[in-house]
Amino acid sequence: MILFKFLFQIYIIFEMKNIILCFKHDVSMAQKSEDGWTRVSLPKSLTDKIRQMLEEEGVEYNSISSFIQDAVRRRLEELEKIRLVGEEYNLDEKEVKRMAEFEHVNIAENNGKTIIAIKDNSDGHIYDVYLSKDARGRAKMFCEGDKSFDCVHVKYVYFILLPKLNKLIEEYKKKRRE
Secondary structure (H helix, E strand, C coil), X not given: CHHHHHHHHHHHHHHHHHHHHHHHHCHHHEEXXXXXXXXXXXXXXXXXXXXXXXXXXXXXXCCHHHHHHHHHHHHHHHXXXXXXXXXXXXXXXXXXXXXXXXXXXXXXXECCEEEEEEEECCCCEEEEEEEEECCCCCEEEXXXXXXXXXXXXXXXXXXXXXXXXXXXXXXXXXXXXX
């Protein structure tokens, strides 16, 4: 159940990503009010999914609003992390902007390889990134789609996903011990 909630949150966060991107292009979507809140219109299908999840037992959110606030906060934190990683590792500004368009889709085992699937929303393709050996025999991350050890998808996995996945694994292990 914990994994389902986590995956559902990821789904909602990426749905919210589309709404946040709309803000860049259509600021009129948000309506200011006198009470310090901004009102935003959301697709009914999205709020219905949130409402359905909130009706299930064990969900930590008490309202659609609190769920959406948390999803938006998490997405903003992720975008800020991507920006900071870009600065720290002196990544090209175009690469950093592209990373903001990526979604971590899946991790799967195939022929002894752990494959991390990344959806690049800028072109709609899914890129498989996995550990492989380079020409010198060193183990490095490799992007099957770009046939590269150094493309932006590999950098996204290395700089953004691996630290996040390590944190999730540690949290999972901690919960199992409890």
